[in-house]
Amino acid sequence: NAGVTQTPKFRVLKTGQSMTLLCAQDMNHEYMYWYRQDPGMGLRLIHYSVGEGTTAKGEVPDGYNVSRLKKQNFLLGLESAAPSQTSVYFCASSFPDTGRQFMNTEAFFGQGTRLTVV
Amino acid sequence: GIQVEQSPPDLILQEGANSTLRCNFSDSVNNLQWFHQNPWGQLINLFYIPSGTKQNGRLSATTVATERYSLLYISSSQTTDSGVYFCAVEGAGGYNKLIFGAGTRLAVHP
Numbered sequence: 680n681a682g683v684t685q686t687p688k689f690r691v692l693k694t695g696q697s698m699t700l701l702c703a704q705d706m707n708h709e710y711m712y713w714y715r716q717d718p719g720m721g722l723r724l725i726h727y728s729v730g731e732g733t734t735a736k737g738e739v740p741d742g743y744n745v746s747r748l749k750k751q752n753f754l755l756g757l758e759s760a761a762p763s764q765t766s767v768y769f770c771a772s773s774f775p776d777t778g779r780q781f782m783n784t785e786a787f788f789g790q791g792t793r794l795t796v797v
Numbered sequence: 798g799i800q801v802e803q804s805p806p807d808l809i810l811q812e813g814a815n816s817t818l819r820c821n822f823s824d825s826v827n828n829l830q831w832f833h834q835n836p837w838g839q840l841i842n843l844f845y846i847p848s849g850t851k852q853n854g855r856l857s858a859t860t861v862a863t864e865r866y867s868l869l870y871i872s873s874s875q876t877t878d879s880g881v882y883f884c885a886v887e888g889a890g891g892y893n894k895l896i897f898g899a900g901t902r903l904a905v906h907p
Contacts, residue, residue, distance in 0.1 A: 712894065712895075719899075729892050771895075784827070784893050788842075790838075
């Protein structure tokens with residue numbers, strides 16, 4: 680049971696290049712999330728998904744796009760990378776909150792992707 | 798939106814000392830988690846604790862939801878406890894979207 684796996688772990692991009700970060704979870708979780716962490720700060724939510732085929736914006740969505748074509752995968756895309764997108768990106772997944780009084784909604788995080796845009 | 802404040806921002810301990818980290822939040826929450834981010838950047842789940850008290854070895858946590866705070870206790874600290882401790886709560890709109898505090902940076906010296 681791998682949990683939440685992110686690919687790649689490290690990447691350096693030039694300004695204007697595009698790339699896709701892949702997140703895969705094997706816990707059959709409905710909800711998935713992408714966060715970014717900047718130095719000395721907590722994590723901030725970029726986009727999230729509450730099920731296959733659905734996505735929604737979080738706190739800091741500008742410059743990013745996402746897709747959830749399969750339940751187990753959540754992709755984060757940067758169409759034209761900028762130095763301000765230099766950050767560590769974390770993916771997470773959790774159960775749905777329906778009937779939460781009986782359900783543990785703990786979120787689990789991947790190991791992170793360190794992205795540098797030069 | 799909901800605000801999460803952690804204190805203290807920095808903490809330096811000698812190995813073997815005990816400590817208490819605090820998390821205050823501005824509204825009622827359905828989910829609260831404590832994480833440890835180790836020096837390699839990995840986020841490790843410590844506690845899922847929207848209310849009540851839990852213990853795991855040398856660590857324990859208490860959330861008093863009615864008073865909007867949570868405490869993380871570390872006893873007999875070890876150098877491997879060093880890193881950043883984050884409190885995160887579910888923000889407005891549900892779907893378990895977590896709002897993170899700024900963290901407490903802990904350094905444990907031998």
